[in-house]
Amino acid sequence: MKRHIRNQILNIMVSVKKGLAYFQVSNKYIVLKKCIQALQSVEQLCQSGFSKTRADYYNQDFSVIIDKLSRQLTTQQNIDKFDCDAFIKSLDIISARLSNDKEVKKEIIFLPYKASMWDSLESIWQAAADDKENCDAYVIPIPYCDRNPDGSAAQWHCEADQFPSYVPITDCREYDIAKHRPDVIYIHNPYDGYNRVTSVDSNYYSSELKKYTNMLVYVPYFVVGDTIEAHFCQTPAVINADRVIVQSEEIKRQYEAYYPGGNPPMGKFLALGSPKFDKVLSSKKEDFVLPDNWGKIINGRKTILYNTSLAAMLENSDKVNAKLRYVFSVFKERKDVALWWRPHPLMKATMESMRPEILQEYKQIEQAYINEGWGIYDDTAELDRAITWSDAYYGDMSSVVWLYKVTGKPILIENILEINNKNYVDNNTDIV
Structure with a gap:
């Protein structure tokens, strides 16, 4: 049984007990009728929510109570001497069982x-x-x-x-x-x-x-x-x-x-x-399927995960597109490594909202990279596939760096301001 259904049952039972508690100062006929109707709804909830065994277990008790209340309602004999406390105690016992029932998840x-x-x-x-x-x-x-x-x-x-x-x-x-x-x-x-x-x-x-x-x-x-x-x-x-x-x-x-x-x-x-x-830490290459064309691009070569972040784009928006062109020109010439480019999933949406002036050129660079097909373009939800399959990280400082660090594989943080010198090595570069 779902817990919210169990709680619904318990709330109904609280209402029944309150009704019985005010029995002597209320319209006795209406109180009994409403209590019976409420307990009948509880029976239905038990039937639909519990396994048959547990539903029968509870409904046997509810049936006894409903039967006694119904007889009292029908005959109305000695109604002023009706023992409400006994019924309230019975409902308290059932409520305690329901509160601790192991079938309630x-x-x-x-x-x-x-x-x-x-x-x-x-x-x-x-x-x-x-x-x-x-x-x-x-x-x-x-x-x-x-x-x-x-x-x-x-x-x-x-x-x-x-x-x-x-x-x-x-x-x-x-x-x-x-x-x-x-x-x-x-x-x-x-x-x-x-x-x-x-x-x-x-x-x-x-x-x-x-x-x-x-x-x-x-x-x-x-x-x-x-x-x-x-x-x-x-x-x-x-x-x-x-x-x-x-x-x-x-x-x-x-x-x-x-x-x-x-x-x-x-x-x-x-x-x-x-x-x-x-x-x-738990991911392995065999956990992920690579598209056929990605496998052909890698083809046994070392693979570099190139991660571009929102923060770097927002802070250096006038340099982003030039940096992409530069990086792609370097890796396109390399035959010993494959580039796996993974821009932040919200890159274009963020540009459109906050840096619309660079979006069109970015889209052109992105589409050219995809069309040329020499590198992997990854806009999927599977970041962990990229981390697991790549041999090293290159790109912006972002939260991905801290994830990558636990793999023990090399990390190189790009300098987005450097776009000309292909032999450039930043003195502050962090290689782990």
Whole structure:
């Protein structure tokens, strides 16, 4: 049985007990009639929610109570001497059994919006999905929109078809959160309506979701190094969530220090690690299928993951396109390595919203790279495939660097300002 159905039953029983408690000062006939109707609805809920064995177990007791109340209602003999306390005690006993019944499962839902960010929730979902005896876990991809420069919605998306095949997906239109009132809700979107580039549907803002659960959990969609910027610690989801899962004790300390007012509720931040690290460390090449043309491009060569980030683009927007042309010209000439280019999933949407003046040229460079076919262009949700299959990292400083670092493979951070010298080596380059 789902927990919200069990809770519905318990609430009905509370109403019945209140009715019986006020029996002597109310219209006795109406009270008995309403109590019988309520308990009959409880029988139906047990029948539909429990296994046959457990439904029969509870409904046997309910049938006895309903039968006695019905006889009293029919005969109305000695109604003033009717022993309400005995019925209330019987219902208390049944309520206690229901509260601890092992067939009642915890209902947990996961609300990702970008499939490429699913790795921030996956290992938590997997643990809940594996605990079938105690949990019902649902993955419900939610709609989001790209935003115009004025903040209005440009285009709506739902990426339900982009999740791994082993993840069962529930259509968001078929799951009513207000009705189900899940025990736990996990989210990875921290911004509610304050992201200038994208926005999830307002029904899924953390400020709304907290109305329908007693445990809203936010898990950051990114990882960091040893420090985190203050604004990440002050987003709506951080404030509204009952729990925030962070990657380390040091980052937890910073979240607590940057929290508005500097005094977060006790136990709000939990340093349990990041599912993103779990995913990278557990992934193997055989877990992923490469498109045929990608395999032909690699063809036994060393593969460089080229990652371009939003932060570098926004900070150096006048240099981005020239840098791309330069990098591609270098790697196109190399016969010993293959380039695997993976721009940030929101790169074009961010340009359109915040840097529209460079978007057209960027699209031309991107399309030329794709058409020429000498390198891999990866705009899929599978970041972990790129990390696992590549032999080294080259590109912008971003959260991907911290994920890549745990693999122990080489990392080279690009200098976006250097676009001419092919023999250039930055003294600050970090090679691990």
